[in-house]
Amino acid sequence: MAAAALSQLREKIARSQRVVALTGAGISAESGVPTFRGQDGLWRQYRAVDLATPQAFQRDPRLVWEFYQWRRRLLQPLKPNPAHLALAALEEAVPEFTLITQNIDGLHALAGSRRVLELHGNIWHLRCTGCGVVREDRRLDLPALPTCADCGAWLRPHVVWFGEMLDPEILAAAVAAVENCQVLLVIGTSGLVQPAASLGRRAKQRGAFVAELNLEPTPQSDLYDLALHGRAGVLVPQLLEPER
Numbered sequence: 001m002a003a004a005a006l007s008q009l010r011e012k013i014a015r016s017q018r019v020v021a022l023t024g025a026g027i028s029a030e031s032g033v034p035t036f037r038g039q040d041g042l043w044r045q046y047r048a049v050d051l052a053t054p055q056a057f058q059r060d061p062r063l064v065w066e067f068y069q070w071r072r073r074l075l076q077p078l079k080p081n082p083a084h085l086a087l088a089a090l091e092e093a094v095p096e097f098t099l100i101t102q103n104i105d106g107l108h109a110l111a112g113s114r115r116v117l118e119l120h121g122n123i124w125h126l127r128c129t130g131c132g133v134v135r136e137d138r139r140l141d142l143p144a145l146p147t148c149a150d151c152g153a154w155l156r157p158h159v160v161w162f163g164e165m166l167d168p169e170i171l172a173a174a175v176a177a178v179e180n181c182q183v184l185l186v187i188g189t190s191g192l193v194q195p196a197a198s199l200g201r202r203a204k205q206r207g208a209f210v211a212e213l214n215l216e217p218t219p220q221s222d223l224y225d226l227a228l229h230g231r232a233g234v235l236v237p238q239l240l241e242p243e244r
């Protein structure tokens with residue numbers, strides 16, 4: 001029963017020193033960010049290979065930038081929702097809380113989360129393809145092909161594209177956090193993209209209590225101790241409510 005499961009999860013969190021949350025596009029859906037694989041999902045409308053690969057950027061950097069500028073314009077007015085806010089509050093309540101996200105929208109930081117491991121980068125950060133410098137840049141009026149103020153090379157969005165490696169330091173920190181945590185919350189992710197998809201299994205193998213919070217069951221649901229189905233904006237704040 002959902003109420004009993006929720007109560008069990010609250011109790012596990014209350015007794016834990018180390019809690020980790022792994023989030024995906026579903027947590028930002030109620031803020032108005034499109035997911036990737038749902039009915040109106042981004043990868044249902046666009047071919048990722050044309051827009052989100054290093055080859056696409058080499059072939060047609062202007063087209064790739066047009067796509068990311070469009071996404072930046074869509075994201076810019078969006079606000080964190082109650083699920084983002086609840087995770088920021090959980091960070092304050094739990095002795096050691098780590099937030100790992102696959103999202104590039106920056107909404108966790110806007111909600112007040114301080115320690116966020118952004119596995120797939122951040123769309124508001126630009127990286128120089130020449131000297132590698134990374135800078136935050138929230139302008140919506142970037143040139144069609146922005147260049148580095150230091151060395152003049154092209155800038156690219158500081159996000160992980162298909163076929164690219166994740167930042168090894170961020171990945172190592174995420175793996176260490178899930179391997180040492182007592183509770184892992186897997187929120188709003190389809191669990192289809194590696195290596196993020198394997199983090200739940202790792203936590204489970206190390207003895208953590210793993211709970212999935214998602215609109216619907218996923219291919220990973222059966223691996224976990226508990227699954228709560230519903231909107232993240234409703235479910236995640238319920239984790240903070242006192243037991244009645």
Ligand code: OAD
Nearest residue numbers: 024025026029035036037102188189190193214215231232
């Ligand atoms: P997906 O679009 O694959 O999955 C979104 C998940 O969120 C699904 O399981 C939905 O059921 C769930 N969901 C949707 N709305 C929800 C809501 N309101 N509350 C709770 N759950 C909800 O997105 P991700 O799993 O994040 O990578 O995708 C992983 C990666 O694939 C992304 O980071 C991106 C993409 O290609 C890169 O760009 C590198």
